[in-house]
Structures are given as C-alpha cells and as structure tokens.
Amino acid sequence: MTSSDTREVATPDGPGLLHVAAPDQVRGVLLLGGGHSGQVRTVDLDAVAAKLPGHGWAVVTYELPWRVAGRKVGPRPPASDPAWLCGVEAVRATWPGVPVVTGGRSAGARIACRTWDADLAGVVALSFPLHPPGKPAQSRLGELAPVGVPVLLVSGARDPFGSPAELEQALAEPQAGPRELVVVAGATHSFRRPAGARVAAAVAEFVGRLAADRSV
Template identity: 50%
Template sequence: MTHSKIVGTEAGDARVTWHEARRARLVLALGHGAGGGVEARDLQALAAALPGHGVSVALVEQPWRVAGRKVAPAPRTLDTGWRGVWPALAAPGLPVVSGGRSAGARVACRTARDLGALAVLALSFPLHPPGRPEKSRAEELLGAGVPTLVVQGGNDPFGKPAEFPDGGYTLVEVPDADHGFAVPKRADITPDGAVTIITDAVIAWTTSLG
C-alpha cells in the first residue's frame, strides 16, 4: 500500500511517501540528494523491493523540494527537516533504519545516534567533493554510531570505494557505476544489473538486522 502525507517541520513542510509492507518488522526511511528528489532510480527500486521482505519504506522529500526550490539549503537546515519528520517515521512503533542518497546519506549519518536509529543506509555517500579528496567527510560516516551499510559506485567522483577509510561499516561496490549508479555502455553490468546489486545488498543487510 502506498500513500503520502505532509509533515510540518521547523524547516517547512516535508512530504513522506509510504510504501508499506503487510507484516513490517522495520521501517527504512530514505532521503534524497541535493541534486534530485525521491524519483531517483535507486530510491524507487528499494521502495518497490523492500516491502516484499518485511520492510516498509518511507521516501522523505525535504521541505526545500516540497516548496519547489532548486537549491538545497545548508546541512543544518537539512538536519532540522529530517529531525522534524522523525516522529512520523517512528509512529508505526517499529525500529527505523535511517538512510538516504548523497546529501541524504550525510543527514542520516549525522543524526542517527541522537534520533535512535537502528542503523544507517548510505547510498552514494559523498566522501568528498569531486576532485577535492582533502575535503573529506569521513568523520560524518565514521561518527554514525550505529550499524551502517554504504553502497557506492565503483567510479563515483564523490569517492570511489578504495578511497574510503577503514571503519565499523560494511561497503558494497556497484562496479563501474557513477554517483547516480549509472553505468557506461562498456561496463560488464547493465543498468538493471546495477539496481539488482543495490536491492539485493539492502535486502540481505536489513534481514540481518532482525
């Protein structure tokens, strides 16, 4: 069952679109990046696949997107919007996995411990700005404080898997994929194959969480 709800936050109105499992044991909340919304292919694929495995998926549109703005606000404002939505995410009374892609992954990592998230799913974590490895955001990832799964494109200009530091998280690589998990025509995997790697990894990981 799918339905949407507007949720007021101190940063403005957010929108939560629920893809509910019949017998849910977890909620996976997914935020979007700074350059797009919840229509991202990986987010939509997870929303379609996870409910069949006992995980309700909540796609969260940040207030700036709901308001029709084209530029994301500062990280602090993104965190405020996410925190404001959290009571609605936790309302079903189930453990909540906090997640997102790109900027949404950073938000999930920064807020997970304070919000009581069961775990964090970081899709395309932007380890650094393209071409600026010295501007590392590893501290955010390493500071999540809960079990964390990173799913990263093998050719992501915001941080290739080999660039990630050692830490208490699991990393799954999508070979040849870029920041949006697109793969070139010459790649050994197809676009559908890339999506399958993502969904299979997240299904297995969420199953291990209980």
C-alpha cells in the first residue's frame, strides 16, 4: 500500500514542501526536484512517483521555498542549493539507514549534481540540460562530471538542451563516477504523457540495481 502526505521543511530561504509517496516498507528513497519553474507535478515526476513505491521505494518531490512563496522562476544557480540540502537532510532523518538517491528534472537535475555527496547511492538526472538551446559552447558538463556516484540520465531524443549524440560525446569525457544514458524516442525536453512510463521504468531499474549492489 502507498501512503501520500506533504511535509514542511525549514530552510534559510523559508519553508519548502516535501510531497511523499511511500510504501509501508521503505527499501530506499528518491528525492526529486522540479525544473526551471519549480513545478513538481509533471509527467515524468508523476510517473516515477506512481511506479517506485510498488518496488519498495519512497518518492519525495521537493517544492523549493521560492516556489512555495509563489514565485514562478527560481534564483540563478547555485542560490537554491542550501535549501535543497535541507530537503536531503530531512529525508535522511526520516528514513535512516536506507539508500538515498537524489535527482530531478532539468534545473533540478543540475542542483542534484552540484550537491551530491559520497553517502548518496546515486543521482537521477531527467532531461539534464547539457547546454542552453542553440548554444553548445555553454556546456554544463562541469556540473555533471565531478559526481562520484552512479548517475542515470534520461533524455528525449529531440531535446534541444542536448541531443543524444551530444550527451554521448560529453559522457565520453573523463567522469568521476559511472554514467548511464537512456534516450526516450520522440521526446523533447518536457516528456509528454506516453513517455512517462518509459522514464519511470528506467528509473525503477536503476534504483533497483543500486539497492541490490548495496545489499551485496
């Protein structure tokens, strides 16, 4: 059985909201942030939150304080990172001793990559924006490459923020930890409803392997 609730978390920027979907017995926790708009009710995040509790994983989507305060666009990076880390600590305090994976879509994936630590089991990066559209020289690989835990990237085949070929080329550069790329056919930067199941399946397989590796 899956239970759902919303919990407030205190941050230096005001309260954030943790939206929790959790099974009775939690094997691991996935904390996810929204994109540029801070919206956490998107096709991909909803699909992951619906699927993973059936595999024993709690999914927590995190509305950052600026979104809770009613703003439509967040501050420039890395201003939200301290508030994000408050959410990470709240998750760890709620479910001690289980694997924790952080991640998000687009801007949320960037935050998770910038704030990773060695105690995480992994990072899930949905639609990681490798560069602004039409500006491949402005690469954000510097946020992804240093992450020293396994990273799953799920990207649309027609994403203007980084094509599969560009992501493959970027991932061929030296990386601190293992990387896995899943390309969703026909999808752009914002996954449409048919793509949600593919995204959720990729994430479920990834976290399942992480949990199995930690139990060995």
